[in-house]
Amino acid sequence: MTQLRTLHEAPTLLIPDQVLLPTGAQSGHAVLVDGGRIAAVGPVEAVAAEAPAGVARVELPNRLLMPGFVDAHHHLTQTFGKSLVFGEPSEIFQRVWVPMEKHMDAEAVEVATHLAAWESLRGGFTTVADAGTRAGVDVSAIADVTSAVGLRCVLGVICNDLGGGGRTTDLAEVVAAAERHLSRWDADGLVHPSVAISIPEAATDDALVVITSLAREAGVPFQTHLNEHLAAVERSLVASGERPLERLARLSALGPELLAAHATLLTPREIRLLGEAGSAISYNPVASSWKGNSVAPALLMHELGMRVGLGTDGTRSDAFRLLDAAETAQRLTWGMDVGDSSSGGGWTWLEQGLRGGADAVGLAGSIGEIAVGAHADLLVVNLGVPEFVPSWDVPWELVRIANRDQIDAVIVAGRLRLEGGWPVDWDGQALLDRAREVSERVVSNSSITLVDPPASTHRETWMNER
Secondary structure, three states: OHHHHHHHOOOEEEEEEEEEEEOOEEOEEEHHHHOEEEEEEEEEHHHHHHHOOOOOEEEEEEEEEOOEEEEEEEOOHHHHHHHOOOOOOOOOOHHHHHHHHHHHHHHHHHHHHHHHHHHHHHHHHHEEEEEEOOOOOHHHHHHHHHHHHHOOEEEEEEEOOEEEEEEOOOOHHHHHHHHHHOOOOOOOEEEEEEEEEEEEOOHHHHHHHHHHHHHHHOOEEEEEEEEHHHHHHHHHHHHOOOOOOHHHHHOOOOOOEEEEEEEEOOOOHHHHHHHHOOOEEEEEEHHHHOOOOOOOOOOHHHHHOOOOEOOOOOOOHHHHHHHHHHHHHHHHHHHHHHHHOOOOOOHHHHHHHHHHHHOOOOOOOOOOOOOOOEEEEEEEEEOOOOOHOOOOHHHHHHHHHHOHHHHHEEEEEEEEEEEEEOEEEOOOOHHHHHHHHHHHHHHHOOOOOOOOOOOHHHHHHHHHOO
């Protein structure tokens, strides 16, 4: 893929074996990339006729050119602790994430974000929505790293004004910080600002209303974890007599600006309210299997015409495994009970990982599809492998068979970022060495509380009981 290293320098005609369009994989097509965007797409001869004279041509035999995936819910600064939470009960934020992020200085945030961004790109994600960090650093530290690495980021700033049983910040200060965040990023860059409240219970009614209004007026997502765990639902009921989503509805804080992460514990009425409001949902199936209380009714939401994207929640940044988990979770929790062997027909989960995710994070039409005017955020996927020979149904095969090792190249904004999973313009090995050192310092100094023992200890206990 070395011929792609100059992709950003001049208009380039990409001619793969197949191009993944919303209607499916198409043979005999080409894509013209110019200035970081897609200038033309269609049959090879037609696109070549539109291209400038002498345009560079890059043939990609046995390759699929497809849009980069969208991770609709991530926590970039939590990557040091992700393997600590295996086997842990829900609400690990109280015992792992908050203690760890409080001990993250500027260097730790930089390294953790760099590591997470690389993992996302390796897994086929060219855009992530970061729900905000609790680390005591300016979020520009996250923006600087994601931009340098080449990961498009919908960057949330946390706007909580409650915590520990009382008010933590004056509302005027929260609003001022949110307004600064919304105005500081270049609209043509890789950073797209959004606002966030960790969970509705972490904000007063006044804060929820004003932050929702800010997001609505600015046309950016308002991110929050909604109805994720039984403990959170019950905590809200005790505090206000309302479930979290019911409270947002009362405050008119449900709308198209809302990006609700998880939304797993929904009543029929709550599903109706979300649908009527035009809110978006990040369906996070891996998070459900690793630490959740339930699985979001994503297939039902899809059939109702609701806006659904897929998110990792920082679990593992592997887009193809996320597609598989999305389909499998729906088949196991809904499809098998009613004899629905298709459970979305494959394409549904591909759609939610691409255009659905783009819509959920507020970038519909700009990412998640190969279309004229969209950002050239692309993956070159190797189809010349045993898993794809023979190939009968590419969308289904991408959902159930594809893996990140097939990603030969990752392109963001028309520039090659990774080749064979490794960066082309910075030292990946040096980052790994640095990450081992910094993560050890952060985790060892944090007051993390784990309930489940490490796997080796768990095994030893089990063996001693025999």
